[in-house]
Amino acid sequence: MRKNTLKEKIDQKQKVFGTWLMTNSQDNAEILGHTGVDFIMIDAEHGSMDLESAGRMVSVIRGTQATPLLRVAGNEKSLIKKGLDTGASGVMIPMVNTEEEAKDAVSYCKYPPVGVRGMGAGRAVLFGAAAEEYEDYYAQANEEVLVIVQIEHYEAVENIAEILSVPNIDIAFVGPYDLSTSMGLPGQVNHPDVIKNFQKVITACEKFNVTPGIMTWTDGIEQHLEMGFKFLLGGMDGAILYNGVKQLVTEFNGFTK
Structure with a gap:
């Protein structure tokens, strides 16, 4: 198993930045992987890809400087197991609101004796084709794979000490929009109570x-870094593509209409 360079940076308290991959596009995965981002988060919760496509994206990203991560659709053993079998270097687990849910999330990510992740010949071990890498992955995965729990509900904030007391959580990732909505302040991500x-x-x-993480945006990066967040995730490939072309169309129309 190759060294998880993103985990090394996080363990060294470095600040890291990545972007979302929402579309079902291996080409976008490759392009984003060469932009200089530290990681790419493949979104299998809200994105358009299935796990087969996500696995191929993981393989493409592993050929770039970026680290492939995967957000699964829920805190369920089958989803997390299959998500990690893609070979992703970490998983993001949505709506972790209690200590018990945090324990479940960690358990699903780790092989015995730490957790209950099942051993199988998935993409992470080249489908069992390479015996040495096969054994190497099992030996190192519990240390190398990042566990990212999403804090996106006011209940999770109320239980944050209990959640983070669970061993082997690497990143607590704040979802500002879901969190603000759960507080009755939808979209008010800079409201004092949300802050x-x-x-x-x-x-x-x-x-x-x-490590504290957050979903960020163009005018929020400085603010979030100054607040103390170290794992920043911003931009979505579909929106970046749309906005880039939209800007060109607007400029063109300015000269022709």
């Missing part, structure tokens, strides 16, 4: 040696 909850997560991360 207070961001700070609660950051403080708990510092206490339990977990």
Whole structure:
């Protein structure tokens, strides 16, 4: 199993940035992988790809400088198991709101004796074709695979200390829009009460040696870095493509209409 360079950066307290891959496009995966991002988050929760396509994207991204990560559709053993079998270097698990849910998430990500992840000949071990890498992956996966829990509901913030007390969580990732919506403040991501909850997560991360992460945007990067977030995820391939062409169309129309 190759070294997880993203995990090394995170363990060294470095700040890292990545982007979302939402479309069912291996070409977009390859293009984004060469932009200089630290990681690419393949979105198998809201994105258009199935796990077969996601696995191929993982393989493409592994040929670039970026680290492939995968967001699964839920905190379920089968989804996490199959997600990790793609060979992704980490998984993001949505809506982890309690200590028990956090324990389940970690357990599903780890091989025995730490967890209950099942051993199988998936893409992560080249479908069992390479015996040495096959054994190597099992030996190292518990240390190398990143576990990312999403903190995107006010209940999760209320339980943040209990959640992050669970061993083997690497990143607590704040979803600002879902969190603000759960607070009755939909889309008000800079509301003082929402910001207070961001700070609660950051403080708990510092206490339990977990990296704080957040969904960011063009005008939010500086703010989020100054707040103390170290794992920033921003931009979506579909939106980037749309906005880039839309800008050209607007400029063209300005000269022709």
